Amino acid sequence: MHSTRTFCWPWFSLIAVLFLTSTAPVRALDHTPESTSTEPPTELVFRQPEASPIANFAVALLTEAYAEMGIRLRFVEMPRERSLNEANKGHIAGELGRIPTIDKDFEHLRRVDFPLYEAEMVLVADRRNCGLCSFNDIESFTYIGGTHAAEQVLAEHEVSKPNIKALSFEQAKLLYENGRVEAMLLSSFEAEQLECINNPYTIVVPFKRNTGYHFLHERHAALIPQLERILHRLARSGRVAQLMQEHDAQSLSMQHFMSLPQFGSVTLTAGHWPGYTNLDGSGYYWQLMREIFEPVTDDINFHSNSVNRAYRGFDEERFDALVGTVAVQVSDDTILSRTHINFDRALYLFAKQQDAISDTLAGALERPVCHVAGYQYEQLLPNQLKFYSVSDYLDCFAMLDMGRVGAVVAYEEDAPDWSESPYAKHKLRDGLPIHLAFHRNPRGYRLRDWFDRTFRLLVEERRIDQVYSQEMLQRAYFDTTPPPTSASATGSD
Structure with a gap:
C-alpha cells in the first residue's frame, strides 16, 4: 500500500494508562541504596511520571496516602527501562504503576495489593496505510524499551516484523512522524499524548489489558499493609473517585466478551444509499449489519431514510446506531466505531x-x-x-x-x-473513513465494542470478501492494492 503520514492533535484516551514516563528535570538521583534502618522513611523516591490525567491521579492518590503515614514523595527523571533496574536494586523506592506480574522478573519488588487503574497496550497507525492495522497488516513498528506489557503483546502474538526499540516516547513519536516506521505500540498513556490521535485517519488498535499496581522495594515491604489499608479506605469513602474526577481520569475500558452478549432488539438507521442501504433491507451495509448483529439479537430492524432524517432520528435516540458517518459529523454525546467500514470520496x-x-x-x-x-x-x-x-x-x-x-x-x-x-x-x-455511530451510554459502548471486535474478525478471516465487492475492499484499504481514484457511491452521499 502507499505510505501516508498523519499529522494529528490532542486526545484523551478512554482507556487508562499502564506505564508512566519521565519528562520533567528534577534533582539527580543518589545511587546509594536507601538505609536498611527499621525506622520508617520520611521520604520515598520514584521515577517522575509524565503529566496526563491518569498519571496526575496516581501521583495525587499515592501522595495523599503516603502523607497519612508521614512520608513525602520525591520524583526523579530517568528512562523507563533503567527505572525498573534502579527500583529492583533499591536505588529508588519502587514503581508508581506497573503490570501485576512485574515482580516475577524483578524479584526484589513487592506489589501493593490495590488496583490503581486498568490499561491496554495499543497499536497506533494510519488506516490509509494498513486498513484495520493488525500486526499482519503493518510493515514495521516501534515500541519503548522497558515496556513489559508491550513485550508480552509481542510474545503472545509471535510478532516478528521489523521494529525499533525506542529509548523514550519522544523518540518513538519522531520515528513514526518521520516515516521510519509504520506504527507505534504504546500504552494508552503515551497514545493520548500524540498530536495525531484525533486525526480521522489514525486508528488505535487495543491489545492486552492489564491492571496497574504500585510496587515497593522489599526493604520497604513493612509499609505495604498500612498503605493498603489507607488506599482501600480512600476507595470506600469515595475519595479515589473524587480524585479521578478532579484529574479528569475517568475511563470506560473496552468490553471483553467471554460469551455471546444478548442485546435484545437492535434498530439501525442510515441514509438511503442505493446498493448499500436499500429500502427493502438489502445492500452491502445492511448485509454487513446482519453478519455482525444477528447472532446477538432477538430482532434487528433497518431504517433507510434521507440523510437528514437519519441523523435526526439517531440524535433523538430512536435508533441504536447510525450506519455511515464520518468523525466530523457527529455530536459530543456520540461514540464512533474504532474500525471504519469504508472510505467516502474526495x-x-x-x-x-x-x-x-x-x-x-x-x-x-x-x-x-x-x-x-x-x-x-x-x-x-x-x-x-x-x-x-x-x-x-x-x-x-x-x-x-x-x-x-x-x-x-x-x-x-x-x-x-x-x-x-x-x-x-x-x-x-480527501475521502474520510466511514464509521458507525453509537450513543455514549453503557448500551452504546457494548454495541460499539461488539461491532469492532466482530468486524475486525470478518476482515482478518476474509469473510468480508463474501460481503463487499472488490472495489469496496480496495477503497476501504482492506485489500493490498491501492484504492481507485474514482468510484460509485460508497454510502456517503
Whole structure:
C-alpha cells in the first residue's frame, strides 16, 4: 500500500494508562541504596511520571496516602527501562504503576495489593496505510524499551516484523512522524499524548489489558499493609473517585466478551444509499449489519431514510446506531466505531466560473452555497457564507445553472453531464473513513465494542470478501492494492 503520514492533535484516551514516563528535570538521583534502618522513611523516591490525567491521579492518590503515614514523595527523571533496574536494586523506592506480574522478573519488588487503574497496550497507525492495522497488516513498528506489557503483546502474538526499540516516547513519536516506521505500540498513556490521535485517519488498535499496581522495594515491604489499608479506605469513602474526577481520569475500558452478549432488539438507521442501504433491507451495509448483529439479537430492524432524517432520528435516540458517518459529523454525546467500514470520496466545491470558487473560499460569495441536507459541510467553508440544503445533488446543480445558488458542495461523480461547459471545481478534502455511530451510554459502548471486535474478525478471516465487492475492499484499504481514484457511491452521499 502507499505510505501516508498523519499529522494529528490532542486526545484523551478512554482507556487508562499502564506505564508512566519521565519528562520533567528534577534533582539527580543518589545511587546509594536507601538505609536498611527499621525506622520508617520520611521520604520515598520514584521515577517522575509524565503529566496526563491518569498519571496526575496516581501521583495525587499515592501522595495523599503516603502523607497519612508521614512520608513525602520525591520524583526523579530517568528512562523507563533503567527505572525498573534502579527500583529492583533499591536505588529508588519502587514503581508508581506497573503490570501485576512485574515482580516475577524483578524479584526484589513487592506489589501493593490495590488496583490503581486498568490499561491496554495499543497499536497506533494510519488506516490509509494498513486498513484495520493488525500486526499482519503493518510493515514495521516501534515500541519503548522497558515496556513489559508491550513485550508480552509481542510474545503472545509471535510478532516478528521489523521494529525499533525506542529509548523514550519522544523518540518513538519522531520515528513514526518521520516515516521510519509504520506504527507505534504504546500504552494508552503515551497514545493520548500524540498530536495525531484525533486525526480521522489514525486508528488505535487495543491489545492486552492489564491492571496497574504500585510496587515497593522489599526493604520497604513493612509499609505495604498500612498503605493498603489507607488506599482501600480512600476507595470506600469515595475519595479515589473524587480524585479521578478532579484529574479528569475517568475511563470506560473496552468490553471483553467471554460469551455471546444478548442485546435484545437492535434498530439501525442510515441514509438511503442505493446498493448499500436499500429500502427493502438489502445492500452491502445492511448485509454487513446482519453478519455482525444477528447472532446477538432477538430482532434487528433497518431504517433507510434521507440523510437528514437519519441523523435526526439517531440524535433523538430512536435508533441504536447510525450506519455511515464520518468523525466530523457527529455530536459530543456520540461514540464512533474504532474500525471504519469504508472510505467516502474526495469532496469538491463546484461553480460556473473560477471567480465564484475564489469568492466562496474568501467568504465573499453573495449567493448561497448548496449542499444535501444532513451533512455539515459548512465547517469546510467561511462561516459568513449563506447555505441552502436540498434532498438531492441534482437539485443543487439545477439551481446553480439557473443562477439561484452560487456554488455547490458535492462529490465529483455527482456533477451532471448536462452542462455545455465543465464546471469549475476545487477539492475541499480527501475521502474520510466511514464509521458507525453509537450513543455514549453503557448500551452504546457494548454495541460499539461488539461491532469492532466482530468486524475486525470478518476482515482478518476474509469473510468480508463474501460481503463487499472488490472495489469496496480496495477503497476501504482492506485489500493490498491501492484504492481507485474514482468510484460509485460508497454510502456517503
